[in-house]
Amino acid sequence: MRRRYAISFDEARKAEVAxxxxxxxxxxRISIAVVDDAGFPLTLARMDEASPASVSTAIEKAxxxxxxxxxxxxxxxxxxARLSLLSMDRIAVEGGMPLLxxxxRVGGIGVSGALPAADAEVAWVAADALSDAKDG
Incomplete structure (x- = not known):
């Protein structure tokens, strides 16, 4: 049997808060989502004055x-580099970070609401809050 690791709600919340x-x-002013390895949300937050559109984008990035x-x-x-990838059923915008x-893979973090590079930097800080969950 193979052992599967999973991110807990408390760990997801710790990343979200960071x-x-x-x-x-x-x-x-951003939205941030933390999902499990199947892509289902564990936590979601939208800061005051963050765009409502940033919520679904954060979830999809995660x-x-x-x-x-x-x-x-x-x-x-x-x-x-390859436009045919646009047909993928995934979002291709900077700001999502896997959790390993x-x-x-145990989950992902998505951030939306700022410029994509800033979204990614915030996602990295959130992932880094789980130093045990980030090994790659």
Whole structure:
């Protein structure tokens, strides 16, 4: 039998809080989502004055990173090189970060509401809050 690791709600919340704090420190108004390895939301937050549209985008960035196991920036870059990837049922915009534990995908974090590079930086800070869950 293969052992499967999973991110807990408390771990997801810890990442979410770290991301929200980083966004506030930078003066950003974002939405942040943390999903499990199947792409289902564990936590979701939208800061005051963040665009309502950022909610679904944050969830999709997190889902894409969790299911593919790569930062969404990688998919964005690949899409620019090969337009046929636009037909994928995933979002190809920077700001999603997979969560890995012992080389295994356990979830993803998605941030939306700022410029894509800033979204990605906040997602990285959130993922880094789970140093045990980030091994790749």
């Amino acid at each position: 991301g929200l704090a980083e966004a506030a420190r930078r003066g950003l 889902r894409t990173a969790a299911l593919i196991g790569l930062p969404t920036r990688v998919i964005e870059d690949a899409t620019q 534990y012992k080389g295994q």
